Amino acid sequence: MSVYTPVNRLQLEQFFSTYSLGEVTGFEGIKDGIENTNYFVTTTQGRFVLTLFESLTADDLPPFMELMTHLGSSEIACPAPLPGRQPNPLRILNNKPAALFNRLAGAAVASPSIAHCRQIGLHLARLHCATQDYVFPIRNSRGLNWCRSVFAEIGASLCPADRALIDDELRIQFQNSADLLPRGVIHADLFRDNVLFVDGRLSGLLDFYSACTDTLLLDIAITANDWCCDNGIVNPEKITNLLSAYETLRPLEPQERRHWPLMLRAAALRFWLSRLHHRLHPRPGEITQQKDPLIFRHILEQHRRQTSVISPRPAAWPSCFRPAADTRRRTDSDDLECGTDCTASS
Known part of the structure; x- marks a missing residue:
């Protein structure tokens, strides 16, 4: 995605x-994204995407290649690796493992509508159903233990308000285990910039390199926190529609409904910490993209004020996400008590 490894003609x-x-x-x-280097390449026979993997090694990558091949055979709209003249789709380019994919039609949407949220909910359920019996050997490397480890690494660089908020949320999350919730293959990074649309219809899901086996509800929460928030403000109607569309294919179990508010918080915490870490320890690159950590701080705070679970009846869902009485749209000066980025100045 961002260009860390330049490639010449x-x-x-x-x-x-x-x-x-x-x-x-x-x-x-x-330019989009922060994990891998990607190029659009045009040839006399078509348009392609070339990916150079910055963190994953050649030994790490085969399960991801196999997963995308499986998804393509299950009619999930995602890029499938091209094998070339040899069956192995992986190559080495500029000392990095690399793979080539067909370029899918469409573009990402910056401001998703309710219709977009319904489509992403439906396709996320299709993804979970298509991999219901698929054995994927990769476990989530960015769960709560990772969050605690990152916090220990960067905590000294944060302001007291941030440290207190993260510490309290970690305490609550560790007290409320999600280990018994339904598990399976999750995308784990289904943000807006990883989904393509053509004429309002979803045409592709991208970037499966964060995929892992974990709690399915976590995947829904990660997706909802990005698609159903407008400039960091949770949109109840969008969440309702995303969940409603998802449940047309895979109804949530009672224990998932009870855990939903905590899972929204866990997902927000994970990406707040990830972005804080990336800001404090940026990787060098020719083109890189810094994403704002404050958005997920705001989202986490809103979810912490919300204590209701999902109602068993879809008609009652909107009340489950109604903001608390003292919730208001905050100005930039209200965002943080200790500065705009809430990291300690050097």
Whole structure:
């Protein structure tokens, strides 16, 4: 996604010589995202996406390649790795493992509508159903233990208000285990920039490199926190519609409904910590993207003020997400007591 490893035209031409996809006619780095290096590449025979993996090694990647191949065979709209003249889709480019994919049509939406939220809820349920019996060997490496470890690493750089909030939320999350909730393959990063639409219809799910086996409800919460919040303000109607669409294919179990408010909080905490860590310890790159940690702080605070569980009846869902009486849209000056980014100045 962000370009950490630059690639020149000669390297691309040598890379494409192992495929039968024509001659390279153009390429450009993709600026979105923060994990991998991605390029759009055009040849005389089509349009492709080239990914260079910055963290995952060649030994790490086969399960992800196999998962995307499985999803494609299950009619889930996602990129499938191209094997080229050899069956193994992985190559080495500029000392990094790399793979080539067909470029899916469409573009991400910056401001999702209710209709977009319904579609993403439905397709997330399709993803969970398509992998119901799929054995995926990757466990979530960014669960609560990871959150606690990151907090221990960066806590000294945060202001007292942030430290107190994170410490209290970690305490509550560890006291309320989600281990007995339904589990399966989750995307774990189904943000707006990882979904494509054409003429208002979902055309592709991208970036499965955070996929893992974990609690299905966590996947829904991660998705809802991004798709159903407008500039950091939770939108109850969007959450209602995302959940309603999801449940047309996979109804939630009673224990999932009870745990839903805590899972929304766990998902917000995980991405707040991730973005704080990325801001405090940025990776070098030619094109990089910093994402605002404050958004997830705001989302976490709103969820902490909400104590209701999902009602068993869909018609009652909106009341489950009605803000507390003292909730108001906050100005920038209200956001934090200790500064705009709430990290200690150097």
